[in-house]
Amino acid sequence: MRLTTRADLNLGLICNVKCRFCYDLDHLNHAKGPSIEELRRSMGILKNNGIDTIDLTGGEATVRSDLIAIIRMVKEEFGINNICLITNGFKLADSSYLKAVVDAGVNEFLFSIHGASAQVHEGLTQVPGSFERIMRALHEASQARVRLRVNTTATSRNYRILGDIAAMISPFKIENYNIIMYIPVLDAAHRVDELAVPYSVAAPFLKDTIDRYAQCFDRLYVKYIPFCFMQGYEKHVMNFLQTTYLPYEWDFCQRALLRRGRLVCALATVAGLLSCMDMRMLFGRDPKELQRDGFISFQDSINKHKPFKCRSCKYSLICPGVWRGYKQFSKMDDLVPVQGAKILSPYHFYE
């Protein structure tokens, strides 16, 4: 299976909206992002490691006044021809700005749309006008020669209308639509009461959205939900172990390499392989796949919780369980192990 060669280049925790579920909400706009020289150093490492696709992220990358120069640096100095801008669309509603971004080298946009109405979307972004602007930006981008993708964060405020969002964006030729379950970590962990929805409650709406709209997108995924909630829909489920095998997702090892260095990553990879993976998963696999799987398994072992009962589940070797914070909004009795032969490959459902 082909490993992703995409990585993120983070331009800093600066933003012009205030999404309630943002992991960094309480720390936004406290500091400038990395300098262009620091970004150049990061790009050198990523390029040396074989990365050929960059997602510009933040915060919100368009807040930076030097974004055009950064895009040119990524494209012209490092020869990166696939550049994606992850965005809330606020500034891109200005068609001349969007054109400048595309002319500089961006050929893919990933828009963050969280409602099918201003009331729901802006209830989450907390900025009036943000819905009208992102929809205008999406329309403008659809007129340009770029690839389009959309992310929706599913929370207690919008899980019932996920189908309405999918219907609203379906005419725009979206290649990849991701529904991302609310993640109770960092600053977002303080907002469980207002945002969390148990997976068992959201699952019928997720399945209905897939049933009705999956054919409208090249790829539709629900991110970060255990497989037991999505039986029959597994090919639409993505947890961290699966991300490595999808072209639209990041090689998370690269981010850790930039932040922690090679030694820490190597130790984490070995620890993941030794402690988290079943020996049966290793046979016949490409060493590079195992390296990625080991690192991600280690990360999952820190961030996720899998109760003892999961050992009997057929998905247990490719499923990380739930975020540690999930216990705050579910009694965990909604995790129901599924009987059957163990699934050994993280990309079993994508083959």
Ligand code: SF4
């Ligand atoms: S391993 Fe546990 S959390 Fe994962 S699918 Fe099975 S029962 Fe659900």
